[in-house]
Amino acid sequence: MINITLILGSMLIAIGAFYELIGAIGMLKLPGFYLRLHSATVSCIGGSVLPLIGIALIALGLENLGVQGLYITGTCVVSAIIILLLAPSGSHSLARAAYIANAVSKEPLVYDALQEKIRGD
Amino acid sequence: MLNYFLAGTIVVYVISALIYIVRLIRGPSTPDRVLALDALSFDLAVFLALLSLFLERPVLVFGIIPLVLWIHAVDIYVSKYLEAREMGE
Numbered sequence: 001m002i003n004i005t006l007i008l009g010s011m012l013i014a015i016g017a018f019y020e021l022i023g024a025i026g027m028l029k030l031p032g033f034y035l036r037l038h039s040a041t042v043s044c045i046g047g048s049v050l051p052l053i054g055i056a057l058i059a060l061g062l063e064n065l066g067v068q069g070l071y072i073t074g075t076c077v078v079s080a081i082i083i084l085l086l087a088p089s090g091s092h093s094l095a096r097a098a099y100i101a102n103a104v105s106k107e108p109l110v111y112d113a114l115q116e117k118i119r120g121d
Numbered sequence: 122m123l124n125y126f127l128a129g130t131i132v133v134y135v136i137s138a139l140i141y142i143v144r145l146i147r148g149p150s151t152p153d154r155v156l157a158l159d160a161l162s163f164d165l166a167v168f169l170a171l172l173s174l175f176l177e178r179p180v181l182v183f184g185i186i187p188l189v190l191w192i193h194a195v196d197i198y199v200s201k202y203l204e205a206r207e208m209g210e
Binding site for chain 2: 006010013014016017020021023024025027028033036037040043044047048051052055058059062064065068069071072075076078079082083086087089090091093094095096097098100101103104105
């Protein structure tokens with residue numbers, strides 16, 4: 001039982017570290033704000049929620065932490081749920097504000113349907 | 122075995138944080154910088170949780186809930202400022 005939680009948590013942390021590194025490289029290399037938004041949301045959900053749940057499972061399975069491991073478990077589960085709820089809404093509101101305020105350049109954009117919709121109505 | 126794995130993962134998160142700091146300094150516009158700060162803050166939250174598990178000090182992990190809530194407040198404030206040019210009173 002304990003070994004299952006340790007192995008599952010380690011797998012989740014490994015997958016999350018991979019996502020985080022991919023998101024960071026995309027954040028550095030991709031051109032334009034809207035493409036960087038994609039890589040930022042990849043690293044937020046895949047790179048933060050999955051490792052926090054993995055850390056919670058590992059802290060639940062470790063025996064030498066004792067009762068204090070439950071502190072890590074509870075805090076990590078709560079913050080994973082908070083990130084899962086709040087990170088997409090924050091990114092979405094930031095993208096909407098950047099689009100409406102024309103704060104960034106839409107460099108690799110091919111077809112802008114939202115502009116037509118705003119102008120048409 | 123688990124300690125080596127956690128140390129390697131901490132190194133990966135530190136490298137990701139350095140790349141985010143490069144984008145935070147270099148970012149051409151304000152939304153780019155706020156997006157980099159967003160990703161950097163979530164990275165830092167996972168880094169603190171991993172560090173508390175690695176050092177076996179559960180005191181370190183309690184700071185990540187205010188950190189996560191704070192970065193959502195920054196998102197909302199900056200997007201409101203970009204849309205309406207005022208901070209919301």
